Every structure is written in structure tokens, then in C-alpha cells.
Amino acid sequence: MEKIENDLVSVPSELNDLKEHLQGNITVDYDMHTLTLDSEVGKGQVRYTNLQSGLQTFDFKLKLIKDIEIPIDSITSESIQFLYCLDGKCYHQFESFEKATLIERFQTAVAHSDKSLASKIIIRKGNHLVLNIICVNKKEYFDKFSKENNPFGKKLQGLLYDIGTKSKHFHLGSYSLKIAEQLKLLFGIEYSNEVSELLSQKGRYYLILAEHIEQFHAEIENNSNTSGLLKNELMAISQVSDFIKGHPEIQHSIKSLCLESGLSPAKLQEGFKFMFQRTVSDFVRNVRLEKAEKLIKTTELTISEVVYSVGLTSRSYFCKIFKKKYSCSPKEYKSR
Known part of the structure; x- marks a missing residue:
């Protein structure tokens, strides 16, 4: 991609404001x-993407040599913020007199504040974050969908509007590996051209937002962790799924993966069904097919x-399952 050096005319004001705190x-x-x-x-870096009017996203990937506090107004104003910590940890705080809330690895959070009550993100030095x-502007984004077919549902839209009417709101969510998987793809996937990269990245942010909203709604309604798994169990599932993706050629078995993860067979299956909506064997098969498709291409x-x-x-078995997934044989796929 063509890179243009800092041009104050083309750079969004949100990023220029953020630059005052992160030089x-x-x-x-x-x-x-x-x-x-x-x-x-x-x-490190901070990446800003404007998805559409009233909907922006920030990706922080950095390690600081000093503590830094970033006022939310430097990122956005009059919005609902959906936060997800993929690695490390950070803190959210409403004004200086309140206790800061820790957001850990794999954890979600939803925040809202108006101009009368400042809030900030606190990043500690030495922490790889x-x-x-x-950031969702309630008026610009959700009002737009209220006039169309709202993809999030009227009940859910009403819930988010209720949040937006409160001057102060913070919800510390449970741990989500589903969002982690989407962000890993955003940061790690390779693209064949610039157009596919741009479309794939933007599309994935919408998937992440939808997952945030679905989880938030479930937690508010049920007042419980939607996964039923402990933090260390979720981390183990994440690590073993990455291991399978990195080594599809290994003859993975439930026994070997339990030894790799330290989980029981029941917890391993529960984690994969929650995370990927697949059994372990289905997940391994799908990883192999996707790797094969890439090799053929x-x-x-x-x-x-x-x-x-x-x-x-x-x-013959490979051709059978490949055709089922891609609607053509491997040979036909290669010839295309």
C-alpha cells in the first residue's frame, strides 16, 4: 500500500488528538x-479505521516506557465504546476520584460517558498491550438503522439506547475467544491484493461489533458469563487452537490435545463448541481443508x-470433504 506521511488535512481529528498523548x-x-x-x-502503533459515519475503530498494539493516560475525548465523544483486550491489560477510569477498572487479556468491556463526565484509558509502562x-456514535449510527431494517433487533437497539441516555455507564464483560479469533485474523492474515485486504478487514470489524453486542445483551439479560468457562480454560483453548492451526499435519487426537492444553476431554470439547461451534475433530478437519485450499491456490x-x-x-477422502466445503473437486479448483 502507498504510504503518505503525516498530512494534517487528510488525517482524522481523532488521531491528531490522540497524537497529543502518544507522540x-x-x-x-x-x-x-x-x-x-x-x-x-x-x-508500537495505533491504527485508526473509519468504517462509516458514526462508526470508527482503534487498534492499539504497543509497549510503552512510561505510564500514559488517554482521555476518551481524545478518541471519541458522545459515543458508546466497545473494548476488547487481546493481549496484556489496561484500565478504564471515570475521572480521577474513582477507582480504575482492570480490563484483562481476552476480556470485553462496554463504556459510555458524555461531555460532563470525563473518562480515560490508562496504559502502564512495560506492558505489551x-x-x-x-466507537459507536449513538445518534449517527443507531438512528440511521432505526429508519431501516435494524440488523441488531429492536429489543437490542432499545437496550443500547438506554445506555446512551445515561451520563455514565461501564460494563466489564466476560472473556471472549470468539472476538480474539476475529482480531487474530485481522492482525495476521495475508492478502493477495489491496482491495481484498481492505474489504476483509472492514467486514471483520462488523463481525466483532456484532459479537460484542450479542455478548453484552446476553450478560445483561442473564447476569452471567456466557461461556461457562474459566479464564485459564479459555486461554488454554486459545493456545491449543493456535497449535492446531500451526501444525495441521500432526495427527491430533483428543488425548494428545488434552496433554497439550491440560484440559479434560469434556472441557476441551465444551471450549471448542463454544468458541468455534465445532467439535475438536471438525475443527482439525476444517483447518486442514483451509490450509490445503491455500496450498492449491x-x-x-x-x-x-x-x-x-x-x-x-x-x-479420495480429501477430495470428498474438499468438494463438500468448496463445491468443486481439488483438481477443478486448481484449474480455475
């Missing part, structure tokens, strides 16, 4: 803006070599 240089990749930190502040914040390997590379032994 650095701003570059522009089409309509994505990145603030790269100066070395005296720390290492990966934080996503989706991007390499000169024969179909038999692809089958071996993803840990399968039967070409």
Missing part, C-alpha cells in the same frame, strides 16, 4: 491511518502432495 508519526494507507510511536514514548476499541504442489502436507493419508 509519533502518522501515515495513511488509503483510508486507514496509523500512528507509529516515537522511541521516547515506546514501541493489544487493544481494540470500536498459491503453490505448484500436486494434489497428492497437498494431501500429505496437511496430515491426511487418503486422497
